[in-house]
Amino acid sequence: MKHEVKILDCTIRDGGLCNNWDFSVEFVRDLYEGLNAAGVEYMEIGYKNSPKLLKGSDAGPWRFLDEKFLREVIPNKKNTKLSALVDIGRVDENDILPRSESMLDLIRVACYIKDLDKALELVNKFHSMGYETSLNIMALSHVMEHELMAAFAEIEASPVDVVYIVDSYGSMHSKDIGVLVEKFKTNLPNKMLGVHMHNNMQLAFANTLMGVEKGAVFLDSSVYGMGRAAGNCNTELLVGNLKNTRYELRPVLGVIEKHMIKIREKTEWGYIIPYMVAGVLNEHPRVAMALRDSDEKDNFTEFYDRLTTVEPAMK
Amino acid sequence: MKHEVKILDCTIRDGGLCNNWDFSVEFVRDLYEGLNAAGVEYMEIGYKNSPKLLKGSDAGPWRFLDEKFLREVIPNKKNTKLSALVDIGRVDENDILPRSESMLDLIRVACYIKDLDKALELVNKFHSMGYETSLNIMALSHVMEHELMAAFAEIEASPVDVVYIVDSYGSMHSKDIGVLVEKFKTNLPNKMLGVHMHNNMQLAFANTLMGVEKGAVFLDSSVYGMGRAAGNCNTELLVGNLKNTRYELRPVLGVIEKHMIKIREKTEWGYIIPYMVAGVLNEHPRVAMALRDSDEKDNFTEFYDRLTTVEPAMK
Numbered sequence: 132m133k134h135e136v137k138i139l140d141c142t143i144r145d146g147g148l149c150n151n152w153d154f155s156v157e158f159v160r161d162l163y164e165g166l167n168a169a170g171v172e173y174m175e176i177g178y179k180n181s182p183k184l185l186k187g188s189d190a191g192p193w194r195f196l197d198e199k200f201l202r203e204v205i206p207n208k209k210n211t212k213l214s215a216l217v218d219i220g221r222v223d224e225n226d227i228l229p230r231s232e233s234m235l236d237l238i239r240v241a242c243y244i245k246d247l248d249k250a251l252e253l254v255n256k257f258h259s260m261g262y263e264t265s266l267n268i269m270a271l272s273h274v275m276e277h278e279l280m281a282a283f284a285e286i287e288a289s290p291v292d293v294v295y296i297v298d299s300y301g302s303m304h305s306k307d308i309g310v311l312v313e314k315f316k317t318n319l320p321n322k323m324l325g326v327h328m329h330n331n332m333q334l335a336f337a338n339t340l341m342g343v344e345k346g347a348v349f350l351d352s353s354v355y356g357m358g359r360a361a362g363n364c365n366t367e368l369l370v371g372n373l374k375n376t377r378y379e380l381r382p383v384l385g386v387i388e389k390h391m392i393k394i395r396e397k398t399e400w401g402y403i404i405p406y407m408v409a410g411v412l413n414e415h416p417r418v419a420m421a422l423r424d425s426d427e428k429d430n431f432t433e434f435y436d437r438l439t440t441v442e443p444a445m446k
Numbered sequence: 447m448k449h450e451v452k453i454l455d456c457t458i459r460d461g462g463l464c465n466n467w468d469f470s471v472e473f474v475r476d477l478y479e480g481l482n483a484a485g486v487e488y489m490e491i492g493y494k495n496s497p498k499l500l501k502g503s504d505a506g507p508w509r510f511l512d513e514k515f516l517r518e519v520i521p522n523k524k525n526t527k528l529s530a531l532v533d534i535g536r537v538d539e540n541d542i543l544p545r546s547e548s549m550l551d552l553i554r555v556a557c558y559i560k561d562l563d564k565a566l567e568l569v570n571k572f573h574s575m576g577y578e579t580s581l582n583i584m585a586l587s588h589v590m591e592h593e594l595m596a597a598f599a600e601i602e603a604s605p606v607d608v609v610y611i612v613d614s615y616g617s618m619h620s621k622d623i624g625v626l627v628e629k630f631k632t633n634l635p636n637k638m639l640g641v642h643m644h645n646n647m648q649l650a651f652a653n654t655l656m657g658v659e660k661g662a663v664f665l666d667s668s669v670y671g672m673g674r675a676a677g678n679c680n681t682e683l684l685v686g687n688l689k690n691t692r693y694e695l696r697p698v699l700g701v702i703e704k705h706m707i708k709i710r711e712k713t714e715w716g717y718i719i720p721y722m723v724a725g726v727l728n729e730h731p732r733v734a735m736a737l738r739d740s741d742e743k744d745n746f747t748e749f750y751d752r753l754t755t756v757e758p759a760m761k
Contacts, residue, residue, distance in 0.1 A: 304687070305620065305652055306659075332683055333645075337620055337652030344621075367719070368647055371726040372619070380726065384746040387719055392744055402717075404682070404702055411686040411695065429707055431699040 136343055136373065139173040139237075139325070139351050140166050140366050143193050144216050146357035147177065150398040152191030156204055158390050159193070162354065163204075167211040168382035169370050173237060173349075176201065179215035181223035201234040212236035216267070217253065219246045224253070230261030237263040239295075244274050247282050251289045258290040265293035265325060265349070271311065272302050272413050283318035293323045293349050298338065301331025301361050301406070302413035305341040312345035325349030328364050330356055331410025333402055335364035343373070354383060355391040357398075360416035361406040399423060404431045412438055451658055451688065454488035454552075454640070454666050455481050455681050458508050459531050461672035462492065465713040467506030471519055473705050474508070477669065478519075482526040483697035484685050488552060488664075491516065494530035496538035516549040527551035531582070532568065534561045539568070545576030552578040554610075559589050562597050566604045573605040580608035580640060580664070586626065587617050587728050598633035608638045608664050613653065616646025616676050616721070617728035620656040627660035640664030643679050645671055646725025648717055650679035658688070669698060670706040672713075675731035676721040714738060719746045727753055 142162060143154060159176065166174050177193030185195075192200055196215050205213070214237035230236070238257040242250035247268075254264045266286060268274070286294055296311050303311075308326065315324050326342035328335040328351070339350050352369050356362035367387065370378035395401075405419035408431070422434055457477060458469060474491065481489050492508030500510075507515055511530050520528070529552035545551070553572040557565035562583075569579045581601060583589075601609055611626050618626075623641065630639050641657035643650040643666070654665050667684050671677035682702065685693040710716075720734035723746070737749055 304655065330648075332687065333648050333651050333680070336648050340619060365648070367722065371722070372647065380723075381747055381750055384719065384723070384750055388744055388746040404699065407682065407686070408695075408699070429703055431703040432696055435696055435699055 134346065134348065136347070136376075137172040137349050138366065138369050138378075139175060139214060139349055140171050140353060141175040141216075141327075141351050141363065142353040142357050142366070144175040144177050145351075145359060145363055146353055146400075147191065147193050148359035149357060149400050150394070151189070152177065152193040154191055154193060158394075159204055161389060162386055163209075163211065165354075165382040165386040166366075167209045169366075169379045170377040171211055171366065171370065173212045173214050175214045175216060175239070176204075177215055178221075179217050179227065179235070179238065180221040181226055184223060185218075185221045196235075198228055198232075198234055205234065208234065214239055216241055218242075219249045219253070222253065224256055227257070227260065233262075235262065237265065239265040239267055239293075241267040241269055241297075243269055244278050244282055247285060251285060251291070254289055254291045263293075264291050265295055266291045267295040267297050267325075267327060269297045270299040270415075271296055272298065272300055272307075279314075280318070283315075287319050287321060291322065293325050294319055295325040295327050295349065295351070296342070296347070297327045298329055300413050300415060301329030301335070301410040303328075303338060304334065305337050308338045308341045309345050312342055312347055316346050323348040325351065327351035329358070329361050329410070330363060330402060331361040331406045331416070335362070336368045339364040339369065340372075355387050355395065357391065357394070357400055360400065360420055361402060361410065362400040404429075405434050408435055408438065414438065449661065449663065451662070451691075452487040452664050453681065453684050453693075454490055454529060454664055455486050455668060456490040456531075456642075456666050456678065457668040457672050457681070459490040459492050460666075460674060460678055461668055461715075462506065462508050463674035464672065464715045465709070466504070467492065467508040469506055469508060473709075474519055476704060477701055478524075478526065480669075480697040480701040481681075482524040484681075484694050485692040486526055486681065486685065488527045488529050490529045490531060490554070491519075492530055493536075494532050494542065494550070494553065495536040496541055499538060500533075500536045511550075513543055513547075513549055520549065523549065529554055529578075531556055533557075534564045534568070537568065539571055542572070542575065548577075550577065552580065554580040554582055556582040556584055556612075558584055559593050559597055562600060566600060566606070569604055569606045578608075579606050580610055581606045582610040582612050582640075582642060584612045585614040585730075586611055587613065587615055587622075594629075595633070598630075602634050602636060606637065608640050609634055610640040610642050610664065610666070611657070611662070612642045613644055615728050615730060616644030616650070616725040618643075618653060619649065620652050623653045623656045624660050627657055627662055631661050638663040640666065642666035644673070644676050644725070645678060645717060646676040646721045646731070650677070651683045654679040654684065655687075670702050670710065672706065672709070672715055675715065675735055676717060676725065677715040719744075720749050723750055723753065729753065
């Protein structure tokens with residue numbers, strides 16, 4: 132490997148999208164200890180959204196992180212840093228302490244390209260409070276070239292530390308990732324790059340390796356791949372395969388053995404045919420997620436026909 | 447895509463290693479029809495080993511293919527050609543009819559590099575009987591460079607049509623496959639190349655795409671990935687993703703919907719932690735397969751310790 136990479140494990144944050152953040156404190160603690168022992172640099176411990184701005188108060192505390200609670204969960208913070216994600220329009224900036232008083236090190240802002248200005252406003256705010264910041268541009272496979280080129284100038288002028296390439300629909304091949312990382316590198320020479328891949332076509336790990344090869348520094352992953360729909364690049368594959376690093380596979384295997392097998396029995400994610408179909412068709416997984424929640428969950432051909440039949444008006 | 451590829455579905459042959467070839471005639475028929483409708487070029491319908499030379503007479507008929515039985519199973523052969531695999535020392539050449547009288551089009555010979563001479567003898571024999579032939583060199587990640595270079599000269603001089611790169615241990619990254627395919631292309635300029643990948647690290651599909659990019663023509667896969675241990679590249683991913691071809695995804699989804707979900711409930715294969723560990727460590731999956739057959743099947747850390755502890759004498 133030509134450069135240092137950093138793994139950011141987002142099991143709690145992205146995995147919570149599968150089980151409504153129903154994670155026990157014991158699990159989150161064990162995960163933190165396991166990731167720290169494995170040498171993983173960051174753990175994304177949830178969303179820092181505001182319960183005032185977003186329904187879902189039945190969700191676990193990891194959707195609305197609270198500093199006091201975080202201190203109870205992780206009384207002894209070690210090498211692994213903590214991050215939280217915020218969504219545009221769902222975060223109340225007044226909820227956020229200056230970094231010097233916070234358990235969090237990194238705040239990541241997720242946005243669609245149309246909300247770039249709002250996202251950069253948040254980045255500026257968090258940066259001025261002392262946080263490391265990242266900008267996670269979602270649904271890149273639906274962004275047109277001229278929109279992206281216009282965005283680069285604004286992003287490069289901002290104080291953001293890391294810019295993420297997010298394959299929200301799990302529709303990209305490694306070649307696509309290679310081209311995108313090269314393009315981002317050329318146009319954002321002063322930013323670190325990150326990749327957040329989805330596993331609809333079993334390409335999350337391969338695409339992340341392509342990201343590394345082309346110069347991405349931040350690699351998102353989750354233990355046993357737990358994440359929305361098809362899930363993410365598997366943390367255990369990264370720590371087991373990245374060479375010349377301090378990573379240790381064994382502690383991640385310990386977390387899978389103790390917790391993830393049981394969690395996977397109750398909650399579904401991963402390579403599942405309707406998610407694969409959505410990836411092949413470059414579509415949001417929401418229709419496939421609805422199918423998996425219904426009695427029709429294994430009616431793959433009917434689902435395929437539904438997604439591929441062009442409505443008369445659209446012809 | 448720069449060149450025509452051919453998909454060879456080996457669900458029955460490689461998948462049979464998971465369930466002792468316990469496939470119904472109805473399933474094999476539906477699979478043939480589905481693959482034919484999907485545009486898949488070859489279906490590997492089993493092993494052409496001899497029951498006289500190999501124990502396992504309790505295995506389904508797909509392990510010891512018989513021409514008369516094959517004619518009953520597939521009374522109307524369509525575009526999809528049929529292939530069978532033979533193992534060195536397990537095939538009785540007298541069992542094999544000339545191609546003009548056979549249901550089979552392609553006979554593939556699997557061998558370790560040490561058995562190359564025996565393999566080429568079989569290739570010569572089958573070639574003289576009119577069959578298309580392939581040589582599938584297993585365990586390439588354990589072959590040393592000078593052995594491989596010596597083998598190339600013999601192989602190039604033989605009448606074999608296709609030479610396969612087989613990642614038996616599922617331990618290779620796409621980069622490795624790229625390097626190997628380039629090397630085979632340079633040293634075997636008159637042979638078609640094939641790739642047979644295993645999915646221990648969720649790289650079977652990505653590695654197969656790399657094979658295509660570098661010029662491989664024959665792509666092995668199985669429906670829903672069914673194959674020994676971690677399984678193979680998924681047929682549905684190939685037909686869903688390869689561009690500029692006649693491939694159709696829907697018929698393969700039909701086979702998965704009707705059969706594979708049920709088969710997977712009874713029989714295990716795929717991305718399972720001990721197979722991942724074996725892949726990371728570049729080892730044969732047999733120890734992991736034994737673990738999965740035991741009461742300790744989810745004791746991942748103990749398994750990892752066992753495989754990574756160096757015996758004093760080996761230090």
